[in-house]
Structures are given as structure tokens and as C-alpha cells.
Amino acid sequence: MRKFQWNEEEMESLLKQMPPVKDRRSKAAIYEQLAHAKQPKRRGRIVPAVVSVAAACLFVLIGVSLYPSSPTNESKKAKPEMSMTMQAKEVAPNENRTMQADEAPSFSRVLMSGNAVVFGLPDASAQTVIPISIAVEGQTPLNEQLEAAKAELVNLGLDAKWLEGVTFMASRNNEWTVHLSGTHPVFSSGSTGEEMFLASIEETVRWMGGTSVQFFTDAKKGIDLPNTGHLETITIAKKQRAYYLYAPKEGAPTLLAPSPQSFATIEKAFESMQAVSGMFRPSIAKEVHIASVQSQHGDLVVQFTADSSFADSVSSQWMLEAILLTAKEFHFRSVTFTGGNVGNIGPYRWNEKIAVPVAPNPLPVH
Amino acid sequence: MDSVFDELYEKYHQDLFQFLFYMVRNREQAEDLVQEVYIKVLRSYDRFEGRSSEKTWLLSIAKHVAIDFFRKQRSFRAKLMNAWKVQDDKALLPEEIAVQREEIQLMYRCLGNCTIDQRLVVVLRFIQGLSVAETAETLGWTESKVKTTQHRALKRLKQQMEEAAKGGWHHEKIPME
Numbered sequence: 162m163r164k165f166q167w168n169e170e171e172m173e174s175l176l177k178q179m180p181p182v183k184d185r186r187s188k189a190a191i192y193e194q195l196a197h198a199k200q201p202k203r204r205g206r207i208v209p210a211v212v213s214v215a216a217a218c219l220f221v222l223i224g225v226s227l228y229p230s231s232p233t234n235e236s237k238k239a240k241p242e243m244s245m246t247m248q249a250k251e252v253a254p255n256e257n258r259t260m261q262a263d264e265a266p267s268f269s270r271v272l273m274s275g276n277a278v279v280f281g282l283p284d285a286s287a288q289t290v291i292p293i294s295i296a297v298e299g300q301t302p303l304n305e306q307l308e309a310a311k312a313e314l315v316n317l318g319l320d321a322k323w324l325e326g327v328t329f330m331a332s333r334n335n336e337w338t339v340h341l342s343g344t345h346p347v348f349s350s351g352s353t354g355e356e357m358f359l360a361s362i363e364e365t366v367r368w369m370g371g372t373s374v375q376f377f378t379d380a381k382k383g384i385d386l387p388n389t390g391h392l393e394t395i396t397i398a399k400k401q402r403a404y405y406l407y408a409p410k411e412g413a414p415t416l417l418a419p420s421p422q423s424f425a426t427i428e429k430a431f432e433s434m435q436a437v438s439g440m441f442r443p444s445i446a447k448e449v450h451i452a453s454v455q456s457q458h459g460d461l462v463v464q465f466t467a468d469s470s471f472a473d474s475v476s477s478q479w480m481l482e483a484i485l486l487t488a489k490e491f492h493f494r495s496v497t498f499t500g501g502n503v504g505n506i507g508p509y510r511w512n513e514k515i516a517v518p519v520a521p522n523p524l525p526v527h
Numbered sequence: 528m529d530s531v532f533d534e535l536y537e538k539y540h541q542d543l544f545q546f547l548f549y550m551v552r553n554r555e556q557a558e559d560l561v562q563e564v565y566i567k568v569l570r571s572y573d574r575f576e577g578r579s580s581e582k583t584w585l586l587s588i589a590k591h592v593a594i595d596f597f598r599k600q601r602s603f604r605a606k607l608m609n610a611w612k613v614q615d616d617k618a619l620l621p622e623e624i625a626v627q628r629e630e631i632q633l634m635y636r637c638l639g640n641c642t643i644d645q646r647l648v649v650v651l652r653f654i655q656g657l658s659v660a661e662t663a664e665t666l667g668w669t670e671s672k673v674k675t676t677q678h679r680a681l682k683r684l685k686q687q688m689e690e691a692a693k694g695g696w697h698h699e700k701i702p703m704e
Binding site: 164165166167168169172173175176177178179180181182183184186188191192194195352359387388389390391392395 | 529532533536540541544545548549554557558561562565566569594597598621623624626627630631634635642643644649652653654656667681684685688689692693
């Protein structure tokens with residue numbers, strides 16, 4: 162007879178009857194793997210110690226991004242009155258027209274020059290974290306920037322509350338400290354909220370060029386998250402990400418979102434930008450084909466096939482911007498677009514080096 | 528072979544492995560994590576002051592390794608991957624569990640729905656057989672927190688078991704790993 166109810170004693174008894182699960186490997190095999198694994202990890206073990214030491218050193222409250230401006234923004238050469246001609250092949254007749262590119266720049270999803278503060282913010286449905294940038298002039302504290310931008314972030318379908326009342330401080334070695342109060346909403350936000358909070362911190366610090374984060378709750382070292390447990394330090398994993406299209410909520414503007422995963426090569430990243438599905442949309446349309454990708458002294462040359470068909474100017478511009486941001490992830494300084502029987506798309510001219518952007522998704526977003 | 532490793536292995540290896548296995552519910556992950564525990568233990572063994580028992584000290588290190596694993600698991604990449612693997616997770620049971628009666632299988636599956644803290648307490652208290660005091664020492668908690676978390680864990684497990692039972696769990700055929 163099957164049971165449908167259990168009392169507490171029965172539950173305990175069942176748990177005590179859970180079968181023993183043994184490691185099937187031999188002692189020698191484990192030791193061999195251990196000896197093999199010990200060497201490369203030793204270097205990484207220094208990091209927490211360095212962070213601790215750094216925490217005791219002089220911290221500088223950073224209000225603006227550490228990202229330098231892009232002094233050679235070659236895309237500026239693009240003139241607003243430029244136009245692009247849509248390619249006829251495989252394009253519907255009503256789309257086969259000359260589009261004015263002077264509309265496109267206002268829909269740009271990248272900041273091409275200057276300084277920016279970049280916040281990693283979860284979307285309202287807590288599915289992913291989107292980097293949003295605010296161009297800054299002068300030394301404006303980061304929290305003030307966030308406060309000023311909050312209403313706009315809500316309209317975009319992003320949740321800014323995780324970074325409210327959070328202070329970011331940097332030491333000299335790209336090790337950051339994050340201070341928050343014991344009343345911060347993350348402590349009562351459940352496991353998803355904790356995950357979003359940590360991902361927001363990681364993304365924000367990543368854009369500041371940080372390599373690790375040490376947490377403080379009020380004056381006490383570490384944070385005690387009910388589901389995650391006690392955390393003192395997180396290391397910002399090095400990643401080379403692709404950029405996809407993502408609309409945080411129905412009717413919200415489309416933003417560029419980094420891939421959750423890292424890619425070994427930029428070719429693989431581009432492939433995923435065409436194939437991604439689920440909550441993200443491909444940033445490279447399936448009618449666009451990349452013939453080759455070449456690295457030339459820090460410049461990435463992306464050649465499109467002659468039969469590539471570029472859709473409307475806005476989504477094509479976002480495609481180029483997604484490629485530019487992806488190139489930045491792979492440490493390229495500039496990108497040159499060639500082929501595809503196109504002279505330019507939006508402000509981006511073909512056969513010229515275009516400096517990689519400073520940051521993604523600058524506010525205001527249209 | 529390192530004599531410290533040799534001794535620790537003989538005394539505690541299967542306990543450590545079992546703790547990690549029931550925490551992460553995956554044999555391969557448990558194998559990787561137990562390696563990490565040894566690496567940490569061997570590096571800090573000289574600093575073990577004997578304030579706690581050797582076993583609770585080792586388990587506390589294993590706890591940190593498991594929590595770190597869960598934190599990494601919660602990265603977005605893992606979240607996406609996990610979303611795709613939901614079906615597999617429901618369908619597959621480790622061999623040791625799959626040969627048990629249905630109640631035990633159900634309990635194993637419901638354990639996966641506990642919070643990490645709840646799972647820590649349940650695994651240490653009932654599967655590892657630690658006392659409340661030893662569990663508190665391992666987790667660095669008060670005994671009162673252990674008791675409260677244990678109570679909540681059992682309540683949650685009971686609720687999950689009963690919901691699953693009413694939902695017709697006994698009709699499912701669960702294949703082995």
C-alpha cells in the first residue's frame with residue numbers, strides 16, 4: 162500500500178535510510194588526479210589573500226568608469242546625411258528602397274566615445290543582466306548617476322533596485338569592494354533575487370575593469386545571503402562574450418545583451434549570434450553571411466559574402482554594433498567591415514577601421 | 528603518496544564524498560568537488576588547530592566548496608543550461624537511488640527542492656548522522672539555527688513529498704542513470 166502522508170519521525174527515518182553512495186575511484190587514482198590538479202591552481206590561491214590585503218589599503222571611491230575614452234573614434238567620420246541602399250536580392254519590394262541613415266544614429270545601442278558608467282541590471286523578469294551605460298562628464302558619483310537614471314531604467318523594463326544603496330570602491334589593483342547595508346532588499350529576495358544581485362555586481366564591476374569583489378555588510382566583512390550562504394569574495398571570471406538582441410519586456414526597446422557563456426573564438430561567438438534562440442534574438446540575421454574573419458594587428462576584418470542581404474537599417478546597425486561589442490570582448494581595438502556590396506550601414510562605413518565602442522546600451526534608449 | 532592524504536582518505540573519504548554527492552546530487556560533480564576539498568585541506572592542514580574535530584573541520588571545508596559550486600551554478604550560463612536539463616534531472620536517478628523503493632526515490636528528488644541551507648542540515652544530520660552540536664560546529668551556526676533550519680527542511684520535504692504523492696508519483700517509471 163502506498164503512502165500519501167508522512168509525519169516528522171517518518172521523514173527522519175526515511176532520510177536515515179538514504180543509501181550510502183561511495184566514490185568508485187581508487188585511492189591511487191584520486192591521488193594522481195590531485196597531484197595533477199594541485200599545480201595549476203596554486204597561482205589562483207593567492208588572489209583571496211591579495212584581496213584581503215588590498216582591502217586594508219587605501220581605497221578610492223570611484224564615481225566614474227575606469228574605461229578610457231576612445232580618442233580615435235573613426236566612426237565619427239560617418240556623416241549624418243549619408244544614406245544606404247538596401248540590397249535588392251531576397252528583400253521584399255517595399256523594403257527595397259533607399260533608407261536615410263540620419264534616422265539610425267538615434268537608435269544606436271553603443272556609446273562610441275567619451276566616458277561612461279556601466280551598470281549591470283537585471284531585467285524585470287529576472288532572466289538576465291543587461292549592461293546599461295550612462296555617458297558621464299566630470300566626476301559624478303556612481304550612485305547619483307544611478308538615481309538620476311532610475312525612472313528611465315524602469316521604463317526600459319530593468320530593475321535598478323539591486324544597486325540602490327550599494328557603494329562600489331576600487332583599490333589600485335582592480336580589486337573592488339562592495340558595501341551594502343544589512344537592510345538591503347537582497348537579504349529578503351529569495352534565491353533568484355540573490356542570483357540577480359550577484360550577477361548585477363559582477364557585471365558592473367566587470368565593466369569597471371575589476372577582477373574581484375570583496376563584500377562588506379555595514380562594517381562587517383562578507384555578506385550572509387540566506388540561500389547562497391556566506392560570501393566574502395567573488396572573482397570576476399574572464400569571459401569573451403557574444404552580443405544578442407533582447408527586449409526586457411513587451412513593448413520595451415530592444416537592447417544588446419551579452420551571452421551568458423564565454424566563447425573560445427570570435428568565429429564561434431559570431432555563429433551563436435546567428436543561431437541563438439530562447440529569450441534572446443539573433444543579432445546577425447540569417448540572410449547575412451560572414452565569409453571570413455581576420456585579425457590584423459588589433460583590427461578585426463569582417464568580410465561579408467556578396468550574397469548577404471541586409472534588412473532594415475536599424476536592425477542591421479544593431480548587428481554591426483553587436484559585432485563591434487563582441488570584438489571588444491575579444492580585445493580587438495577596431496573592426497573593418499568589407500564585402501556584402503554595401504558602402505555603409507547607418508554611421509558605419511565599409512572598408513574603414515571603426516574603433517570598438519566604449520560601452521553598450523547608452524541612455525537614453527529610443 | 529602524501530601521508531596526510533593517505534590518512535584523511537582512509538578515515539573520511541567516503542563520508543566527504545557522500546556529503547558532496549547528496550549536496551550536488553551528481554556523481555561527477557561530487558568527484559570534482561572532493562578533489563577541491565583535498566586541495567584546500569592539504570594546503571591548510573598545518574593550520575588545523577584542533578579546536579573542532581577533524582571530521583567537522585573537513586566537512587566545513589566541504590561545505591564551503593559546495594556553496595561555492597552552487598554560486599557558480601547560479602551563473603546565467605548554468606541557469607540556462609539547467610533550464611534545458613530539467614527534463615533529464617527529473618528522469619534520471621543515480622544507480623544507488625534507482626534500486627531503492629519509491630519512497631526513497633521520492634525523498635531524493637524532493638531533497639533537490641530544499642534550499643542549500645536546508646539541504647546542508649538534512650544531509651549532515653540524517654545522512655551523515657551528525658548531532659545538532661556537530662552540525663552547528665560544521666556549519667559555523669548556533670545550535671538553535673540548526674534546529675530551526677532542520678524543522679523547516681523537514682516541513683518542506685513533507686509538503687513536497689505529499690504533493691508529489693498526490694500527483695501520482697508512484698505511476699512514474701524512473702530509469703537508472
